[in-house]
Amino acid sequence: MKVTVVGAGAVGASCAEYIAIKDFAEEVVLVDIKEGFAEGKAMDLMQTASLNGFDTKITGVTNDYSKTADSDVAVITSGIPRKPGMTREELISTNAGIVKQVAENLIKNSPNVTIIVVSNPMDTMTYLAHKATNLPKNRIIGMGGALDSARFKYRLAEALGCPASDVDGMVIGGHSDTGMIPLTRLATRNSVPVSKFISEEKMDYVREETKVGGATLTKLLGTSAWYAPGAAVSAMVQAIACDSKKMFPCSCLLEGEYGLNDISIGVPAIIGKNGIEEIVEIELDDAEKAKLNESAEAVRKTNGLL
Numbered sequence: 001m002k003v004t005v006v007g008a009g010a011v012g013a014s015c016a017e018y019i020a021i022k023d024f025a026e027e028v029v030l031v032d033i034k035e036g037f038a039e040g041k042a043m044d045l046m047q048t049a050s051l052n053g054f055d056t057k058i059t060g061v062t063n064d065y066s067k068t069a070d071s072d073v074a075v076i077t078s079g080i081p082r083k084p085g086m087t088r089e090e091l092i093s094t095n096a097g098i099v100k101q102v103a104e105n106l107i108k109n110s111p112n113v114t115i116i117v118v119s120n121p122m123d124t125m126t127y128l129a130h131k132a133t134n135l136p137k138n139r140i141i142g143m144g145g146a147l148d149s150a151r152f153k154y155r156l157a158e159a160l161g162c163p164a165s166d167v168d169g170m171v172i173g174g175h176s177d178t179g180m181i182p183l184t185r186l187a188t189r190n191s192v193p194v195s196k197f198i199s200e201e202k203m204d205y206v207r208e209e210t211k212v213g214g215a216t217l218t219k220l221l222g223t224s225a226w227y228a229p230g231a232a233v234s235a236m237v238q239a240i241a242c243d244s245k246k247m248f249p250c251s252c253l254l255e256g257e258y259g260l261n262d263i264s265i266g267v268p269a270i271i272g273k274n275g276i277e278e279i280v281e282i283e284l285d286d287a288e289k290a291k292l293n294e295s296a297e298a299v300r301k302t303n304g305l306l
């Protein structure tokens with residue numbers, strides 16, 4: 001398994017590090033446009049191999065896509081992150097050009113690659129990657145829901161006073177401050193609905209903190225987060241590499257599923273060696289359906305800026 005990670009910045013390097021530590025890929029190629037940057041990150045990471053006990057070979061290149069040839073999976077993290085007070089949507093004018101060019105370069109050298117898009121505004125960048133490459137819909141996946149769901153579980157565990165491993169929950173919809181839909185109705189603690197343990201008021205707090213999870217960290221850090229994003233995208237790469245058929249909410253190109261068409265937005269999907277192997281249509285109640293439609297409208301508005 002050969003994995004390319006474009007963008008050797010905070011998220012790209014974190015993603016490469018988690019992939020290496022999990023030791024399921026033979027090779028990770030880091031690509032960045034900044035001269036020597038990916039080479040430096042790769043060398044630094046390789047010097048952790050004997051300490052962390054992995055055999056994955058990590059190399060870095062400056063904008064040389066020939067070194068990415070025949071990648072099985074490519075992760076796009078290239079582009080600018082937001083600063084405190086900004087929305088992800090405000091990044092579109094800079095990031096659209098970068099993501100389009102990167103996606104085109106990737107498929108020229110790896111025609112069979114499956115692409116995971118991370119750069120923001122992620123749902124629109126995923127849609128753009130589809131338009132730019134024309135790859136089959138199963139081979140372009142947007143990473144957002146896996147991260148948002150991990151943050152949802154963090155907030156649920158905090159409210160319940162229990163370990164995050166005790167809770168299960170999922171966030172669907174657009175990866176934006178207002179578009180995320182934490183499915184509190186379906187969240188459980190060891191199969192028991194979380195509503196059994198926490199008040200509606202606490203649930204509202206969990207829901208709202210989950211939605212602004214990225215903004216909260218951006219305010220604290222001065223730039224956006226990288227550990228949980230890196231872990232989330234590496235988990236998706238691992239699901240493809242190991243053909244594990246794990247279910248992640250992720251940005252999928254919809255063709256009628258959930259009553260939506262010609263849009264990439266977060267819905268649950270089974271991820272395996274073929275990328276998106278199945279979009280899972282869960283039964284939403286009327287309020288959840290209305291929120292998903294509203295979230296889709298907002299994503300369409302951003303797509304209109306392309």
Ligand SMILES: NC(=O)c1ccc[n+]([C@@H]2O[C@H](COP(=O)([O-])OP(=O)(O)OC[C@H]3O[C@@H](n4cnc5c(N)ncnc54)[C@H](O)[C@@H]3O)[C@@H](O)[C@H]2O)c1
Pocket residue numbers: 006007008009010011012031032033034037077078079080081082091095098102117118119120122143144147175223224225226229
């Ligand atoms: N989808 C998500 O859940 C999620 C989570 C975190 C961050 N993000 C997004 O990921 C992106 C990266 O965030 P970051 O914190 O790693 O930023 P960063 O600034 O640390 O890293 C981005 C890197 O991309 C490189 N780059 C720019 N143009 C390039 C090009 N044409 N080719 C190759 N490399 C190029 C830059 O040189 C830089 O090293 C941002 O858009 C951010 O908003 C998304």
Ligand SMILES: O=C(O)C[C@H](O)C(=O)O
Pocket residue numbers: 081082088120147175213214215217218224225229
């Ligand atoms: O918040 C951001 O801008 C980055 C990312 O989308 C996140 O959710 O951490």
